[in-house]
Amino acid sequence: MAPDRNTIDAFVKLGKYLTDFCDKCYSNDPEVDQNLKEIVARAGHHNGWFTEDNVLFSLQQWGELLTEQYIKDWLDNYSFQTENEPKTVGIVMAGNIPLVGFHDFLCVLLSGNKVLARLSSNDKVLLPYLSNFLIEQEPSLADKIEFVDGKLENFDAVIATGSNNTGRYFEYYFGKKPNIIRKNRNSVAVLTGNENKEELTALGEDIFRYYGLGCRNVSKIYVPNDYDFDGLFNAFFQYRDIINQHKYANNYDYNKAVYLMSEFKILDNGFLILKQDESLTSPISALFYSYYDDESTLRKKLQEIEEHIQCVVSSEAKENDVNFGDTQKPSLNDYADGIDTMEFLLKL
Secondary structure (H helix, E strand, C coil), X not given: CCCCHHHHHHHHHHHHHHXXXXXXXXXXXXXXXXXXXXXXXXXHHHCCCCCHHHHHHXXXXXXXXXCHHHHHHHHCXXXXXXXXCCXXXXXXXXXXXXXXXXHHHHHHHHCCCEEEEECCCCCCCHHHHHHHHHHHHCHHHHHCEEXXXXXXXXXXXEEEECCHHHHHHHHHHHCCCCEEXXXXXXXXXXXXXXXXXXXXXXXXXXXXXXHHCCCCCEEEEEEECCCCCHHHHHHHHHHHHHHHCHHHHHHHHHHHHHHHHCCCCEEECCCXXXXXXXCCCCCCCEEEEEEEXXXXXXXXXXXXXXXXXXXXXXXXXXXXXXXXXXXXXXXXXXXXXXXXXXXXXXXX
16 A cells, blocks of 8 residues: 555654754753653663664664655655555564664554564663654554564464574564565775775774664775875774773674784774784784785676675775765665665565
8 A cells, every 4th residue: 555644744743853853962952852862871881882872873864864855855756555454564673773774664664564573682762762752653554563472373474673693583483474584794995906085984984883783884895906095094093992892892892802812913903903814804803805816807706796795885886885884874775685675665
């Protein structure tokens, strides 16, 4: 069925609410909404990775996206069938970064369906609060949003996000229903050596935002054989305060000790470890790198492993590449794993 006008309006009001809240937080306005401020603090107490800075960043991104124009431009790409009966869609949400499941939540409601969501134990505070705000704007949403603990039951389709291990579990339990099942993915950057300091500083945002815990965070860089890392480290210097976060610092100390005891060759600037490694998945506080001879050959290699890659970052703006600094600023039509969630929902 077509998206309800009142539901769209509720999300637009939510977007304005989040934008106003973040603006007041950043300007230390005493008129800031204390209820949401308390929720932000509770999210951080519940999960040490959800610092105020990172939660506000997430809220700000959603505030900027949830506008009348952005939502209209996005939904205009789809054909909505008015005769379709609403389906109940189970959403198994991850909890690696704040509100990581919000896009699925948005898609289900704007597709005219009902949300049956199981929240991650790492992110149980933010979405219920925002849901209550939406219900205040549009009371009919109370019958379309349900949060459950434990096993999902009585659903028509499912969207589940997790690791490769939980992905196998999801396929076993949800395989007989229409589904989108997402597993581990990582993002990579292709450097040519010609990047300026501004671009490399922006790349730091792709690496350090959310402490690198998101699938859109860059965990691996590809550099030409003669690459000089000095410029990279100089550009990253402004992120040095990240080491003051104790959970990040613990990971840094541990990984550095392991690498040194194993006699791996590493580059280290006091808050980030660079290690030459073919893997796409680097641990917190580490960034893997590989050398390449020829960029066209590298691009072919990346195409061959594209099912493991969420984003490719570069300054070349090739096809679907993401610009430096923009990995954690996806638009409404940037779908995880390249699977169009809205199209999937409209076909149920």
